[in-house]
Amino acid sequence: MLVALAGGVGAAKLLKGLAAVHDPADIMAVVNTGDDLVLHGLHISPDIDSVTYALAGLDNAATGWGVVNESWTVAENLRAIGGVTWFQLGDRDLATHLYRTQRLSEGATLSEVTAELAAARGVATRLIPMSDDPVRTRVTLADPGEGAPAEVAFQDYFVRLGHDVAVASLRFEGADRARAAPGVLDAIASAERVVCCPSNPVVSIGPILAVPRVLDALVARRASVVAVSPIVAGAALKGPADRLLRELGYESSALGVARLYAPWAATFVIDEADAALAPAIEELEMRCVVTGTVMSDPAATDALARAVLAA
Amino acid sequence: MLVALAGGVGAAKLLKGLAAVHDPADIMAVVNTGDDLVLHGLHISPDIDSVTYALAGLDNAATGWGVVNESWTVAENLRAIGGVTWFQLGDRDLATHLYRTQRLSEGATLSEVTAELAAARGVATRLIPMSDDPVRTRVTLADPGEGAPAEVAFQDYFVRLGHDVAVASLRFEGADRARAAPGVLDAIASAERVVCCPSNPVVSIGPILAVPRVLDALVARRASVVAVSPIVAGAALKGPADRLLRELGYESSALGVARLYAPWAATFVIDEADAALAPAIEELEMRCVVTGTVMSDPAATDALARAVLAA
Numbered sequence: 157m158l159v160a161l162a163g164g165v166g167a168a169k170l171l172k173g174l175a176a177v178h179d180p181a182d183i184m185a186v187v188n189t190g191d192d193l194v195l196h197g198l199h200i201s202p203d204i205d206s207v208t209y210a211l212a213g214l215d216n217a218a219t220g221w222g223v224v225n226e227s228w229t230v231a232e233n234l235r236a237i238g239g240v241t242w243f244q245l246g247d248r249d250l251a252t253h254l255y256r257t258q259r260l261s262e263g264a265t266l267s268e269v270t271a272e273l274a275a276a277r278g279v280a281t282r283l284i285p286m287s288d289d290p291v292r293t294r295v296t297l298a299d300p301g302e303g304a305p306a307e308v309a310f311q312d313y314f315v316r317l318g319h320d321v322a323v324a325s326l327r328f329e330g331a332d333r334a335r336a337a338p339g340v341l342d343a344i345a346s347a348e349r350v351v352c353c354p355s356n357p358v359v360s361i362g363p364i365l366a367v368p369r370v371l372d373a374l375v376a377r378r379a380s381v382v383a384v385s386p387i388v389a390g391a392a393l394k395g396p397a398d399r400l401l402r403e404l405g406y407e408s409s410a411l412g413v414a415r416l417y418a419p420w421a422a423t424f425v426i427d428e429a430d431a432a433l434a435p436a437i438e439e440l441e442m443r444c445v446v447t448g449t450v451m452s453d454p455a456a457t458d459a460l461a462r463a464v465l466a467a
Numbered sequence: 468m469l470v471a472l473a474g475g476v477g478a479a480k481l482l483k484g485l486a487a488v489h490d491p492a493d494i495m496a497v498v499n500t501g502d503d504l505v506l507h508g509l510h511i512s513p514d515i516d517s518v519t520y521a522l523a524g525l526d527n528a529a530t531g532w533g534v535v536n537e538s539w540t541v542a543e544n545l546r547a548i549g550g551v552t553w554f555q556l557g558d559r560d561l562a563t564h565l566y567r568t569q570r571l572s573e574g575a576t577l578s579e580v581t582a583e584l585a586a587a588r589g590v591a592t593r594l595i596p597m598s599d600d601p602v603r604t605r606v607t608l609a610d611p612g613e614g615a616p617a618e619v620a621f622q623d624y625f626v627r628l629g630h631d632v633a634v635a636s637l638r639f640e641g642a643d644r645a646r647a648a649p650g651v652l653d654a655i656a657s658a659e660r661v662v663c664c665p666s667n668p669v670v671s672i673g674p675i676l677a678v679p680r681v682l683d684a685l686v687a688r689r690a691s692v693v694a695v696s697p698i699v700a701g702a703a704l705k706g707p708a709d710r711l712l713r714e715l716g717y718e719s720s721a722l723g724v725a726r727l728y729a730p731w732a733a734t735f736v737i738d739e740a741d742a743a744l745a746p747a748i749e750e751l752e753m754r755c756v757v758t759g760t761v762m763s764d765p766a767a768t769d770a771l772a773r774a775v776l777a778a
Contacts, residue, residue: 197568233562251544257508
């Protein structure tokens, strides 16, 4: 079994590559749920959905989020009656949230619903939330503005504010009481290899590590953990990882991420653009693999997946 | 002020007529919420929506429910992934439920949300739920079938089972603890006239009467209450009112309904087809108005509305 720690879009790309070069039924992706939200009464799991849609070939390459060939009838009508529309929900995407919310209300766990949705979409890779218990990333803004709350929910920061604001700190509400989803700890313990996808270290991988016993399980398997840097030449390819790292006191570089992951990952994959950082990374007692990590097309993605498996 | 007690489609038609012949801003429709449900996490208020859509000119005359020019992208996608689809939700209709559920989750009352949605749809008639507290009609089936629950939620009976089953009894869960929505009791007390629309007596008007103090308020205004029979020539024009009346031990006729309403309505409007029942109805100390009550087109609807106002 290959276990992958996954956030959203970056992870989805690498998982697509891994599923192309490795038996997908032998891959378990443990997906961040810290950025889940309830909006309009619907339970939305953005990272699980990004991964599911990508593996089902339904991801929207043009927008980088949501579903391909999407339509917006509900959203347009919601806008017309004055509803909340800052979190855009397409019609095809909404079916996912309706399904998930209904099944959760019937007593199904998020793990069960995630498996059902993956099966319904024809996804062979095993997808599992990091936890069936609610863990919610909360963001304290450095400068919330007059009368605005200092702490906001993750999607308020990420989507509503367009992550264009300074962050003072993060916390993962509920993480202390959360249990890893059934099978996650065993899978990490017995996996041939654990891959940490090129996701945001603080808001995508961070919540997974905050679930009790996950970090210990990874530390115990450090020799088998391969992490891929989400930072190339000091910048995130997508999203606010670089800015967040700086604001939270880390270095926005592959080396900065390596320092965060060194306690539990023995191998670190960096981009050729960062080859000069390899010696410093190896001083962290990590083996450093230098290769192309920018998944600009399927060939590049599959090549990175092969490099990760060979690492 | 004209106050109208309203269920769904039948009431919506008469309200359309009343709004055409009377200042709509001077009409308050008190709408049944006993058939509300939560599905996919969404708070759905079928009667409020039927009335709102009809008064906004958005009702679907072809189906008798839902919104005109509706599309079904979400429902089709939900069906494709194995979701619950027996309660059909079109894309335009879904925007209403998303709006309502979000606002309720923000702490708005159902009255507030109903007013907001009516305003957003350009409805001048004042629409108010019978109560902001949850009242849920529960149906005990006479013959539920092997292993099936005897008692089901109203929409399970009405939509999922197509009301094609025998009913042993009804109850209005939560009614004993419910309070009439703000303004309802005062409006009944001070109304120039109270109109009971031609809605199902047991499952549309019944829940309104089950809200504490509503029946007393109506009894106190009996002389000003005009009810329109929903039964014509022994049959309901739409829905299971006739069958339900029989199964619950009442007579399925305008006279049977008159007996139910006589304690709180001094005037009863029946169809010309039932003219022969007028003497028996007048024995109930109700004034009986015989006119055309089948709202087959706008002219007939407006004529009935005028007859009700003149009664």
